[in-house]
Amino acid sequence: MKSELTIGDVARESGVKVPTIRYYEQIGLLPEPPRTDGNRRFYDQKGLRRLAFIRHARELGFEVSAIRTLLALQDDPTQPCATADGIAKARLIEVEQRIASLMALKAELEVMVEECRHGRLAECRVIEVLADHGKCMHDHH
Amino acid sequence: MKSELTIGDVARESGVKVPTIRYYEQIGLLPEPPRTDGNRRFYDQKGLRRLAFIRHARELGFEVSAIRTLLALQDDPTQPCATADGIAKARLIEVEQRIASLMALKAELEVMVEECRHGRLAECRVIEVLADHGKCMHDHH
DNA sequence: CTACATCCTCTAGCGACTAGAGGAGCAAGC
DNA sequence: GCTTGCTCCTCTAGTCGCTAGAGGATGTAG
Structure with missing residues (x-):
């Protein structure tokens, strides 16, 4: 289990295409990840899980705005469900x-x-x- | 049964919104109708039927390109179905x-x-x- | 004759991506 | 070192089927 994943790695593992990942970052669904010296994004397991969450929710037909809310709830688990x-x-x-x-x-x-x-x-x-x-x-x- | 229908009339009778009718004309699904002196489109029963055809096909989920083909077939009924x-x-x-x-x-x-x-x-x-x-x-x- | 509804054209926006241009970085083989 | 070829970067523009809005002309009812 690598700890530094390229955008291609997370694309393969999550099943979300590379341009779509960049798009999710652009619209603020994914936080801006750190970059290597060569300006490349790299992700950790947390980033990968967040992406898997988004993918699953999209497959279930949730709109991006709903996913935004679900992600916020996930980030703050003291909230009622x-x-x-x-x-x-x-x-x-x-x-x-x-x-x-x-x-x-x-x-x-x-x-x-x-x-x-x-x-x-x-x-x-x-x-x-x-x-x-x-x-x-x-x-x- | 009026013989000269305004775009608003065909919108009401077909259930297709006025801007959508103009859009269909723009993309070539509907032919350009004749105009009044005041530059307003007017339609006849044939135009209304064509629009109803399109609407029903859209409701059935056919894509515009498929409807284009279906309309062409309808216009030439000597073709095999x-x-x-x-x-x-x-x-x-x-x-x-x-x-x-x-x-x-x-x-x-x-x-x-x-x-x-x-x-x-x-x-x-x-x-x-x-x-x-x-x-x-x-x-x- | 004055409201007001309806019409006109035109451009831009929606959601959720997808495609392509043009260029930089990186890993492997020679 | 050098080249090949893959992946990555940013940016813009396109997809589909509408929908919204600006800004103006025309038609109709009271």
């Missing part, structure tokens, strides 16, 4: 709504694809359904 | 993958929220799970 819990709950609701919406779209796409008779476009269901919303059986949108 | 069918099928696969991914995230978020004991952050599951990906039971990401 109601805030973190609230952010997670809000995200859960978003995800549930997005799933419901996508399920409806899936059903609609399936009908379109299913009914396409592979003939001429004149009777193609894909075009037809898109052209006339009334032809789709769902009222979700 | 295999292309339209392919676009819809590709989108269906995307949607299915997105649903699967969101279901996994939902499960993970539920565990996080469920296990949060509403105590101090020191033992908050939300922060903890985010900080250590190994603590989450899914290997989807």
